[in-house]
Amino acid sequence: MSTKLVEPQTSNGTAHSKTAAGQDLYKHPDYFLVEELLTDEHRLIRESVQAWVKKEVSPIIEDYAQRAAFPHQLLKGLGEIGAFGPTIPVEYGGSGLDYISYGIIMQELERGDSGIRSTASVQSSLVMYPIYTFGTEEQRKKYLPKLATGEMMGCFGLTEPDHGSNPGGMVTTIKDKGDHYLLNGAKMWISNSPFADIAVVWAKDEEGIIRGLIVERGMEGFTTPEIHGKWSLRASATGELVFDNVKVPKENLLPKSKGLKSPLMCLSSARFGIAWGAIGAASDCYDSALRYSLQREQFGKPIAAFQLTQKKLAEMITEITKAQLLAWRLGVLKNEGRATPAQISMGKRNNVDMALKIAREARQIHGGMGISGEYSIMRHSMNLESVVTYEGTHDIHLLITGMDVTGINAFM
């Protein structure tokens, strides 16, 4: 005789809340009613991007990540929803929104997958932002509208094989040849490089000053080999940029870019988005863990009834709430033009670290299911290993805060 009692919503006898029903049941956690600090417009942005992610990203992303393939078909939709260059003025194809809006978009995209968020971060903060900030009017008009729709995709080449945390040591160079620049060198770990139409590349001129240039696919001597075998950001394409005597027209130089400060300004913009994005990944892990723990029964009760599970859940929602408040405040400061690079650095470091820890705890709560592609947890957890490294490693950000509060440079 076998009858057992279960709640109606789990009548299939399992707790596979997310994928078994083919449905993304995510609900945004807001323990401190942080949304009341936002405008109606911000809430509508969150709802809309969340709805888009549920419709377009959640149903396919696990499969693409498992196959280490980039879902190219999402680019058009990302452009349509407005995920590329949301803060860029409307006349250049952007949406003219504030920075909190940008943060919310990144949060909701990363709730789906850090790789998709990375693509939007790179396009917005590392390609459109420098063209808008350091470019000529012609460059803005030529590139920004197409980048906003996703018809043209870009990448950002700063890191080199031998210069990661220390980009100032870069060895990629440009030489003034009168009617063009001659570009030589190589960039490594470049998101979107395998399919990008243009690359914003940072190289040293004859005086050793770092300058930014727009390199277009098809220029002779320019190749973008893909990096394979990643265990992280598998649904994002990463590659190299190789420049072998590439003749770059002079009009492709970003004239207002000068020195390491220019790429660092781009990174600050992207890091701001990551500080929000990481909350998305963490919230997805928490939301899934909460639902799973209420449905999964062991020893005759839901695992959520055990104190050790509750400790994990309680700590998760606490950390998410703190991260939300930090991101919100950072957003207000950024909107007022007062957010310092060091504050943004702290936001990125704290929130990514928080998300990584939550992903690991959430994975434990899901037990064996936690390592499977039935749930998003393991994917988030692996993705966040990249997020904690790129845009400045965790430790580099500690050194930034350290230098900011002590006044002493401990980098070298």
Added chain:
Amino acid sequence: MNILVCICKTPDTTAKITFSDNNTKFDTTNVQWIMNPTDEWYALVRGIELKNQLGGKVTVVNVGQSDSDQIIRKALAIGADNAVRIDAEPVDSYFVASQIAAYAKAQNFDVIFTGKESIDYNSFAVGGMLAEMLDIPYISLATKLEMEGNTATIDREIEGGIEKVQVDTPFVASGQKGLAEQLIPNMRGIMMARRKPLNVVPAVDVETLSSITEYELPPARSSVKLVDADNPAELVRLLHEEAKVI
């Protein structure tokens, strides 16, 4: 085409429903509001599609107070051109229909859309009353609507099948699943909605015909018993002895 879409707010489908004042009032504390789904997904989107196809203008109208503004902005972000909020607490269907009729009378709308029902009070009534008050035809439960000149061909769902109806403008139609597909507002639309007009107009005097005397929650769903597929005898026993249905 001059199109009017009637929209209302409803509690989010995941909201916890509780009552106050001895079960006579719906407690709205901490309730998140959304646009009534059949208004948004079907009525509004079909209205916008018709406008995009034939030209004209989509106005959304809401009878409500300022807490409705967020759903009105959403309608503007999705693509409505302008909005009117009739400033009053929507008491019942007759009240709402009377308010909209008073506003719409002077406006010469060709098509007026409502959703099939509002998912909170499920009255299914505003569209029909509104048509009657404006003395124009009412086509309910539209699953498809195509315009040819001034004539609309509408599929409507009837028990076990579909009825095809032709009607000339002006008319009122209530939309349901099939009429259109959800449109997610994009960032550009959300930003542009800021600049679209939302006019707040005073309500007219309308007699209240009904009032709610008490709310009652549906009984809690009982647990489900799973019976092994290879044990039909047990199923029969349970149906007989416990459920007492056979």
